[in-house]
Amino acid sequence: MRTAYSVQTVRAAETELMARLPQGALMQRAAAGLAAACADLLGRVYGARVVLLVGSGDNGGDALYAGARLARRGAGVWAVPLGARIHEGGLAALLGAGGQVADDPFEVLAGAELVLDGITGIGGHGGLRPDAVPVARAARGSNAVVVAVDLPSGVEADSGEVRGEALRADATVTFGTYKQGLLIDPAKEYAGTVRLVGIGLEAHLPSVPDIEALQHADVAQLLPMPTGESDKYRRGVVGVVAGSARYPGAAVLAVAGALRGGAGAVRYVGHAAEAVIARxxxxxxxxxxxxxxxxxxxxxxxPGLGEDLDVVQDVLDSDVPVLVDADGLRPLDPSALRDRAAPTLLTPHAGEAAALLGMPREEVESARLASVRELAARYGATVLLKGSTTLVAAPDEGRSPVRVNPMGTPWLATAGSGDVLSGLAGSLLAAGLEARDAGSVAAYLHGLAARHALTDGAPITAYEVAGALRSAWRDVRESG
Structure with a gap:
C-alpha cells in the first residue's frame, strides 16, 4: 500500500528526525537519493548536461547538492537561481565540484539533457511566480528530461490543486513519503513517474496516513471468497434497482457488474427485466x-432510473447497506442519509458531486480531495468520487485515510462505465465488505479490468469492461 501525508505531518516528522541527526544530514540523504535517480535516468553521467532550477527553499538546496554529486561524476552542471536567495552550502558544494551559475538560463536549457526542478517545494502555494514562468516553459519546451525535486513546482502538495502555472515533470523524486498531491489529480498528472527515496522519515510518521492507495496485495486480502460452507445466500444477495424504458442498458450493465462482484445472487427490480433476463x-x-x-x-x-425516483426512498428505508448512483443521487436529503442505521455509499462523478454540494463543477474537479471529504461529512455517507483519480472517503471526520485509486485509465470515460462500477461495488457490499472497502476494491478492479480490456489499444465499451472483471479478479488473486 502506498501512503501519503499532509505537509504539516511531514514537517513535524522532519523536525523530529533532524533533531537526532547532525546538521545538514537529512538534506544530504535526500540529495544522494536524488542524484542516484538522475543518474539512472541519464544512463551516462559523464559529459551529460544538467541544469538546476533553484528556488529559495530546501528544494533548491537538494537540487544543488545533487548537482554537485553529478558534477563530481563528470556531468556539466549549471544552476539557474530563481529565488530571493540561494542555499549557500549547496551553491558552495556545486561550485567546488566544478558546477557553474548560468549567465543565460535559456542558453543552457536549450542544450540540457536533464533539468532538476527545485524551484518550490511542499510549502509552495498558488503556482509559479511570474519571473519563474518563462524559465519553466523553456525547460518544458526543451528536449531535456524534467525531474521534480519532491514535488513539481506550482502544484499544491496537500490538495492536488494546480492554481496557476506549474512545471510538468517527466519524473518526480520524493523523499520519505508520498505527498498527497502526488496521488491526486490534477497535480498527479504533473508528477510523471514517481520514485520514493527513503531518508529515515518512516519511523517518525503516524501509523495512520492521510491518504492511501491500495495495491494488488491489499485488494487480494479484501476480496470475498466462498468457503465449503457457502451457498448463494450466505455469499450475499445484491438487489439492483436500475434502468427504465428509456435506459434499459443501465440495468444490464449494473447487473453485469454485480454478477462479477462476489455476491451469490443478483435480484433485479425495475422496468428492464426482459433485457436483463435476455442477457x-x-x-x-x-x-x-x-x-x-x-x-x-x-x-x-x-443507474438509468430517469424520473422514476420514488424507489430511491423505498430502498433507503431498508436496513441494509445501500449504494446510490446516477439518477438516484438527485433526490437525496443529507439528514435522511445521516439517520440511516446501515451504511450508505454514494458514487457521484464530478458533475453530480457539484450538484450535491451546490458549487460549480470546475471547483470540484480542481479540489477533488476537499470535495470528497466535504460530501462524506455533509451526507454522513461513504463517498466514491469518480474521475481521473477516484477517491473514496468515509464519514468519520478524517479518522480513516481517504483512498486513492491508481488503476484508472482515460478509456473508462465511456457511457455505462459507472453502471458497471455501481453493480460491482454493490455486490461487494452484499458479500460483506464495509462501504469504504467495497468502493475502493470496486474502483481498483474496475480500472484493472479496463486495462485488461485494452489489449490492442483500441477504444473499449462498458460491457467489455464488465467482461474483463473476471481476468482482473484473477490477476489480483494470483499476484496477491
Missing amino acids: FPEALVHGGPPSKAGRVQAWVVG
Whole structure:
C-alpha cells in the first residue's frame, strides 16, 4: 500500500528526525537519493548536461547538492537561481565540484539533457511566480528530461490543486513519503513517474496516513471468497434497482457488474427485466417495489432510473447497506442519509458531486480531495468520487485515510462505465465488505479490468469492461 501525508505531518516528522541527526544530514540523504535517480535516468553521467532550477527553499538546496554529486561524476552542471536567495552550502558544494551559475538560463536549457526542478517545494502555494514562468516553459519546451525535486513546482502538495502555472515533470523524486498531491489529480498528472527515496522519515510518521492507495496485495486480502460452507445466500444477495424504458442498458450493465462482484445472487427490480433476463438468465427479477422483492444484503439504486425516483426512498428505508448512483443521487436529503442505521455509499462523478454540494463543477474537479471529504461529512455517507483519480472517503471526520485509486485509465470515460462500477461495488457490499472497502476494491478492479480490456489499444465499451472483471479478479488473486 502506498501512503501519503499532509505537509504539516511531514514537517513535524522532519523536525523530529533532524533533531537526532547532525546538521545538514537529512538534506544530504535526500540529495544522494536524488542524484542516484538522475543518474539512472541519464544512463551516462559523464559529459551529460544538467541544469538546476533553484528556488529559495530546501528544494533548491537538494537540487544543488545533487548537482554537485553529478558534477563530481563528470556531468556539466549549471544552476539557474530563481529565488530571493540561494542555499549557500549547496551553491558552495556545486561550485567546488566544478558546477557553474548560468549567465543565460535559456542558453543552457536549450542544450540540457536533464533539468532538476527545485524551484518550490511542499510549502509552495498558488503556482509559479511570474519571473519563474518563462524559465519553466523553456525547460518544458526543451528536449531535456524534467525531474521534480519532491514535488513539481506550482502544484499544491496537500490538495492536488494546480492554481496557476506549474512545471510538468517527466519524473518526480520524493523523499520519505508520498505527498498527497502526488496521488491526486490534477497535480498527479504533473508528477510523471514517481520514485520514493527513503531518508529515515518512516519511523517518525503516524501509523495512520492521510491518504492511501491500495495495491494488488491489499485488494487480494479484501476480496470475498466462498468457503465449503457457502451457498448463494450466505455469499450475499445484491438487489439492483436500475434502468427504465428509456435506459434499459443501465440495468444490464449494473447487473453485469454485480454478477462479477462476489455476491451469490443478483435480484433485479425495475422496468428492464426482459433485457436483463435476455442477457443474464441467472438474475432474479421482480416487478417491485424493492421492499417487496425479497431479502437482499445490499441494494444498488439509481443507474438509468430517469424520473422514476420514488424507489430511491423505498430502498433507503431498508436496513441494509445501500449504494446510490446516477439518477438516484438527485433526490437525496443529507439528514435522511445521516439517520440511516446501515451504511450508505454514494458514487457521484464530478458533475453530480457539484450538484450535491451546490458549487460549480470546475471547483470540484480542481479540489477533488476537499470535495470528497466535504460530501462524506455533509451526507454522513461513504463517498466514491469518480474521475481521473477516484477517491473514496468515509464519514468519520478524517479518522480513516481517504483512498486513492491508481488503476484508472482515460478509456473508462465511456457511457455505462459507472453502471458497471455501481453493480460491482454493490455486490461487494452484499458479500460483506464495509462501504469504504467495497468502493475502493470496486474502483481498483474496475480500472484493472479496463486495462485488461485494452489489449490492442483500441477504444473499449462498458460491457467489455464488465467482461474483463473476471481476468482482473484473477490477476489480483494470483499476484496477491
